Amino acid sequence: MARTLIHVPERARAGEVVELRVTIAHPMETGYRSDNEGRPVPRDILRRFSCRCDGELVFSAELFPAVAAYPYFAFHVRATRSASLSFTWEGDQGFAQTETRALVVA
């Protein structure tokens, strides 16, 4: 499990568009580098990130090696009612991780 940092506002008003910020500790190894012995370092990147709100897709991203290590995304969600936000990262070598956070609408 990679460490993640997810920022969700403490509470939102109904109808408000709020910002979500996420990062994950992942090297995003490009596959274009070589190690000290000159052997190519195999690619190990995250290929997809998605955020869902009670199962409804909010935002997703297809990622390529040009995304920096420790991928960071800031995006928005329209808050309508209290819901569960899920954040999923998928990538090379079978990488898959999902985190959930509560979105409190008051």
Next chain:
Amino acid sequence: MTIAVDPGQAPRRRVLLGWGAAGACALLTLRPLSAQTTSAPTTPEAAALRAAVLAWTGGVTPRQGRLEIDIAPLVENGNSVPVALSMPSPMTAEDHVTAIALFNERNPQREVAVFHFTPRSGLAQVATRIRLATSQTLTAVARTSEGAFWSRDVEVIVTLAACIES
């Protein structure tokens, strides 16, 4: 012991310095505004960038404008470059931005990332961090729910490139 100073030397240096500075300015101002997606590409890299954009749009040449790229014009470290993409849109079910793709000219691969939005996103806006191998043009292309494409080019100068360390 003293060192004899040629009285003519210092002024000559100043003149050279002056010429050097003028040359640097000229280089900066003469950087070509290449890879405008509306005009014919002038370099193989620009052509490859244009081909990648057209492959993503399905052959439609995007119109310039509306979409904004927020990135520092002078990048000190290409390993992690903050970039933000945004396009004004009501983000309703009938009228929203469905995706924004980011392409580059001189990294090993043309694609950087493709971001997908839904009406639930509320805003067609995303910020992330990318790698840049060298000074180059970035092109962002947005697709709307009506099937229209908008693009924006930006030139960035990179002083320390990504991908150079072993």
